[in-house]
Amino acid sequence: MVKLIGWLLTNLFKKPLTFEFKGKSLKAVRATYRGYPTHRGERCAACRLCIYVCPSDAIRIEGSLFIINKCKCTACKDCADACPFGAMQFIPRLIGTAISKNEYMEITEIKLVKCENCGEPMPKPELLLGRLLGKPPKTIPPYLRLCPKCRRQFFNPT
Amino acid sequence: MEFLKDLFLYPGFLFGFVLGGLLEGFKRKLKARMQLRKGPPVTQPFYDLSKLLLKNITKPYTISSFTYLLIPFVPTVGLLVGVLLMPYPFYQEKASFSFDLILIFYLTELPLLSQIIFGYFSKSPYGMVGAARAAQMFFYYNGVFIMVITTLCLLEGPPYSFCLKSIAEAWDSLDVLIKILTIPFFVFSVLAKLKLNPFSIPDAEAEILEGPLTEASGVALALFKLNYLLELAIFGSLFAFFYLPVLKTSPQMGLSLILLGAFFLFFMFALVENFTARLRLSQFSALYLKFLIPSATLILVITWVLKTW
Amino acid sequence: MFLDAIKQFLRYSQKKSLWVFHVNTGSCNGCDIEILALFSSKYDAERFGIKLVGSPKHADILLVTGPVTTKSRDPLLRAYDMMPKPKAVVSVGVCSLSGGVFAKSYNVLGPVDNFIPVHVYIGGCSAHPNMILEGLLRAAQILCEEEELWSF
Ligand code: SF4
Ligand code: SF4
Ligand code: SF4
Numbered sequence: 001m002v003k004l005i006g007w008l009l010t011n012l013f014k015k016p017l018t019f020e021f022k023g024k025s026l027k028a029v030r031a032t033y034r035g036y037p038t039h040r041g042e043r044c045a046a047c048r049l050c051i052y053v054c055p056s057d058a059i060r061i062e063g064s065l066f067i068i069n070k071c072k073c074t075a076c077k078d079c080a081d082a083c084p085f086g087a088m089q090f091i092p093r094l095i096g097t098a099i100s101k102n103e104y105m106e107i108t109e110i111k112l113v114k115c116e117n118c119g120e121p122m123p124k125p126e127l128l129l130g131r132l133l134g135k136p137p138k139t140i141p142p143y144l145r146l147c148p149k150c151r152r153q154f155f156n157p158t
Numbered sequence: 159m160e161f162l163k164d165l166f167l168y169p170g171f172l173f174g175f176v177l178g179g180l181l182e183g184f185k186r187k188l189k190a191r192m193q194l195r196k197g198p199p200v201t202q203p204f205y206d207l208s209k210l211l212l213k214n215i216t217k218p219y220t221i222s223s224f225t226y227l228l229i230p231f232v233p234t235v236g237l238l239v240g241v242l243l244m245p246y247p248f249y250q251e252k253a254s255f256s257f258d259l260i261l262i263f264y265l266t267e268l269p270l271l272s273q274i275i276f277g278y279f280s281k282s283p284y285g286m287v288g289a290a291r292a293a294q295m296f297f298y299y300n301g302v303f304i305m306v307i308t309t310l311c312l313l314e315g316p317p318y319s320f321c322l323k324s325i326a327e328a329w330d331s332l333d334v335l336i337k338i339l340t341i342p343f344f345v346f347s348v349l350a351k352l353k354l355n356p357f358s359i360p361d362a363e364a365e366i367l368e369g370p371l372t373e374a375s376g377v378a379l380a381l382f383k384l385n386y387l388l389e390l391a392i393f394g395s396l397f398a399f400f401y402l403p404v405l406k407t408s409p410q411m412g413l414s415l416i417l418l419g420a421f422f423l424f425f426m427f428a429l430v431e432n433f434t435a436r437l438r439l440s441q442f443s444a445l446y447l448k449f450l451i452p453s454a455t456l457i458l459v460i461t462w463v464l465k466t467w
Numbered sequence: 468m469f470l471d472a473i474k475q476f477l478r479y480s481q482k483k484s485l486w487v488f489h490v491n492t493g494s495c496n497g498c499d500i501e502i503l504a505l506f507s508s509k510y511d512a513e514r515f516g517i518k519l520v521g522s523p524k525h526a527d528i529l530l531v532t533g534p535v536t537t538k539s540r541d542p543l544l545r546a547y548d549m550m551p552k553p554k555a556v557v558s559v560g561v562c563s564l565s566g567g568v569f570a571k572s573y574n575v576l577g578p579v580d581n582f583i584p585v586h587v588y589i590g591g592c593s594a595h596p597n598m599i600l601e602g603l604l605r606a607a608q609i610l611c612e613e614e615e616l617w618s619f
Contacts, residue, residue, distance in 0.1 A: 004433045008192040018196040018511040019597075056561070056568050071564040074592035094595055097602040098588045099609075101564065101580075186513070195511040202516055205480040209527075212477045214551040216524055284522075361521075368521040375524040375551045 033092040036075055039066050042111045044087035045123035050079035064112055064121060070095060070104040085127050115147035117154075122147040160252075164242060169249045174241040177417075178387030179203040181394050181424045188428035203387060210380035218373050220281050229276045230374070230381035233268035237388040240265035244395055245323040246416070247409035257322040259307055266351070266392055269385040270296065273360075276382075277370030288369025291439060292353075292360035298446035299350035299357075305454035306343050309336065310400060312461045326399045329406060336461050337401055343454045344400065345426060348393050350442075352386075355431035359439055394420025481527070481553070482611040484516040485603060488526035488550070492543050492579070493569075494533025497593035498560035502530065510596045517603055523549040528606055529556045534566045534575045535582055547583045553616035555606045558585045559599055561592040568592070 044066060051059045058072035080088040098104050112121040125144040129137040143154050164170055183200035190197025217226045245257045270292060277289025313333045314324040350357040361369030374382055398404055398419025404412040491499055505512045520526055523546040535543060561567035563579045579585055586609050589602040
């Protein structure tokens with residue numbers, strides 16, 4: 001007990017351990033903090049694997065809009081592990097507070113390319129090729145610039 | 159006019175309120191600093207109080223609004239009289255009544271009584287539990303407190319009038335020795351009276367929903383908090399009157415000694431609160447029955463023997 | 468004029484002194500532990516006058532963690548009704564925002580804002596103490612400035 005009292009008394013002359021808090025400066029966290037998913041539209045192929053694995057239904061794709069609902073996301077990182085193209089990234093930052101739930105919707109646009117024949121939106125061919133070859137492709141064969149339907153017509157023109 | 163000044167400014171309302179608030183803020187700050195925290199500003203109790211004044215009142219339907227406000231208001235008045243009964247420097251020369259310690263003792267019991275009544279009135283189970291605990295503790299610590307007062311009263315000589323002024327002026331070497339002996343008992347009983355940590359049994363900080371005050375809200379709660387602050391001021395300055403030569407020096411010096419004594423007492427309280435944990439009611443009564451009350455009685459008897467022969 | 472100044476001061480002190488009542492409506496306790504961490508040395512919330520109180524009648528802010536379950540709906544509503552005005556509600560954790568990992572279980576009725584008005588949302592599973600602190604201070608701002616909370 002005497003030791004404890006000694007600690008308490010010496011603590012009086014030490015600097016407090018408390019973090020400074022000035023407005024939003026508290027958002028900075030350690031690099032080991034997992035953080036929250038961020039979606040990168042230019043890498044996404046809209047394969048919907050992340051939607052399949054997400055345990056709390058936080059991801060939605062509407063047309064070309066990719067919506068992460070951070071009201072539901074539990075930062076489990078399953079989506080980033082499942083994504084074949086590395087489009088889901090975790091950056092160490094805090095989630096922030098919100099006054100309405102809409103502030104927690106993170107909406108990004110998936111950069112889809114148009115089929116050269118019919119104009120149907122389709123994922124970028126270099127993404128799929130890069131995944132297949134393990135490295136970014138040098139040349140892209142012309143039939144890969146078509147959507148699956150047109151590709152079938154390209155090979156079997158009946 | 160002079161009387162109003164006494165009542166509301168110097169030894170009365172404003173002084174007691176500000177002193178009590180600063181003592182509470184000081185204690186919270188010290189407690190936080192001892193735990194390596196930054197702690198709230200010293201003025202925090204004033205913010206708490208003034209916030210409560212504007213709040214709505216949600217009262218249980220079993221109490222009428224009048225009673226709801228009257229119960230905490232009566233001890234406020236009592237404590238104001240209690241502050242006026244202390245021989246503060248600049249004030250004691252012109253006051254016409256004797257500074258009766260017994261009366262001060264009764265007046266400082268009023269807030270506790272009001273809390274017990276409030277707890278039972280509110281019909282909330284938590285309020286009743288808190289009130290029952292407070293009522294049970296009442297006997298033990300007041301036993302010790304009465305022993306301390308009586309011992310100190312024996313120091314002042316034959317008429318034994320329980321006058322705070324003559325106790326504060328008793329300052330022989332034997333008196334000083336006995337006064338020092340009674341300090342731990344004073345601190346323990348005041349700790350229990352103020353419901354501070356090892357003895358925070360009635361409200362258990364926040365665990366049984368604030369004990370007797372569960373149903374208090376708005377202005378009623380503000381009055382209860384105000385009573386608490388006034389109590390702090392009274393016990394802080396009582397400590398200074400008992401154990402520091404306040405009335406032996408010049409009035410300015412005396413006033414600063416009172417402040418010094420009060421802040422020192424709350425420094426000790428912060429320390430005690432940090433290194434003890436809350437006792438159970440049975441442990442509390444065992445501590446008082448087996449240890450504190452017998453030794454306080456022993457000191458009383460020794461003093462009596464020394465003083466009469 | 469003078470009265471107005473006093474009223475202004477009293478409102479300002481509302482911002483400096485926040486008493487928080489914490490209700491767990493069926494969360495996994497993760498967020499509750501983060502709320503306790505808020506009062507430790509690192510995040511010391513007491514320096515802003517934030518204090519946990521035991522009774523809803525003393526509280527300014529209701530801090531809700533967890534989705535509303537069939538059993539906890541009535542206690543939550545009662546605690547909310549007992550709080551004196553002005554009051555604000557802060558909902559902490561993904562569970563209380565949308566049901567989180569508990570959504571669609573047999574006993575979960577829905578997020579907190581289906582039952583009581585929520586002023587500040589704090590996401591995260593579990594919510595970071597920094598964010599809880601920021602949310603509480605934001606709620607203090609709302610308490611102090613929102614006119615309609617003061618009409619009673
Ligand atoms: S981190 Fe987990 S919960 Fe959040 S979006 Fe990804 S898979 Fe869903
Ligand atoms: S983020 Fe990844 S997994 Fe999800 S749809 Fe896009 S490419 Fe597929
Ligand atoms: S948000 Fe996550 S950590 Fe918090 S209570 Fe819900 S499940 Fe637990």
